[in-house]
Amino acid sequence: MHPFAPFIQILGKGRHGSRSLTQEEARAAFGMILDGQASPEQVGAFLMLIRVREESPEEAAGFVAAVRERIAVPEGIPVPAIDWGSYAGKRRHLPWFLLAARLLAQNGLPVFMHGTEGESGERIYTHAALAALGLSASASLAEAGERLAASGFAFLPLESFAPGLKRLMQLRELLGLRSPVHSVARMLNPLGAPLSVHGIFHRGYERIHQQAAILLREPGVVVFKGEGGEAEINPEMGAEVLVSRGAVAGGFDLPPLLERRQLKPERLDPAHLRAVWEGEVGDVYGEAAVIATVGCVLQARGMAAGRDEALALARAWWAAR
Known part of the structure; x- marks a missing residue:
């Protein structure tokens, strides 16, 4: 099984079998997407499965954390108000x-x-x-x-x-x-x-x-x-x-x-x-x-x-x- 497939399974097992991702699962899944470790088909399926029922706060927090981990902020930049x-x-x-x-x-x-x-x-x-x-x-x-x-x-x-x-x-x-x-x-x-x-x-x-x-x-x-x-x-x-x-x-x-x-x-x-x-x-x-x-x-x-x-x-x- 492809390493990204379990995340799609969690989201797409149907009305009674599916669930939202935990914050850590969301962070890991979105990190794989950002790093190019998911196929285009998997990315489309993932995003639209989330879209059908809207992201949970835990998923949103995990997604944000994954993006932040990949932003390189130079030293010395002033912190805005x-x-x-x-x-x-x-x-x-x-x-x-x-x-x-x-x-x-x-x-x-x-x-x-x-x-x-x-x-x-x-x-x-x-x-x-x-x-x-x-x-x-x-x-x-x-x-x-x-x-x-x-x-x-x-x-x-x-x-x-x-x-x-x-x-x-x-x-x-x-x-x-x-x-x-x-x-x-x-x-x-x-x-x-x-x-x-x-x-x-x-x-x-x-x-x-x-x-x-x-x-x-x-x-x-x-x-x-x-x-x-x-x-x-x-x-x-x-x-x-x-x-x-x-x-x-x-x-x-x-x-x-x-x-x-x-x-x-x-x-x-x-x-x-x-x-x-x-x-x-x-x-x-x-x-x-x-x-x-x-x-x-x-x-x-x-x-x-x-x-x-x-x-x-x-x-x-x-x-x-």
Whole structure:
């Protein structure tokens, strides 16, 4: 029997014979996949068997551990205050979370952002939107560390530090479905930031992220259903925010910041982000999204006693930018 086959057997023995993988089994299985020790057929079967019933927190934690073991972080890289995954892209609104990250960095909370571009031509991905803000992606972890030290913000494409995971992510176009790798990428926190910010699209995955973080003893994770699947609070909807600190789970609710819905833009022009940042134009929705997102992060970090105090601080930072 092929060494990888037992993992497929565990997952695929049918309604009464199958079970989820333990955290250690998941770590071992995903490690074999990343090391090229499973055939393409086995990889496809494995990912889709997981997809049918969704990954468990133990499986997600094991997958994350396997990827982290294969990331070579150079010595001397500064530890950012915030880790921020960006993998969904935006379709209905601009990526206002970029301004939120910039505002946090400007106020002494360095942000390490990582992500990748998808195949959809209808979405704006972070890598492309950075240019409108006069920023560019780093080419390596070492370069990202230099930019964190110099400016407090760095964006690094997934393929620059976890190419095996990027290749697995690209299977979505072949298989037609998302797989656990899209959650794993958001959870990586490769530089060990004390707070990792996760935005998810499918409701219910918040608890998988939270419980996986507890299993991994992450110092701090905040996760919520974000606009378009990115880590951005929708100010028209609010959010249920889950938080974990080590082995402790918590959370808080964010009611809508805007009382009425705003008209969605007819087209998304990333240059508008810079114009709003520089105060050349206003944007009711965009500014509210930035303030709500920054307030959420501040509350999760314990830098404010509650929502009102967090929003007040976020508004003050925005006014002084």
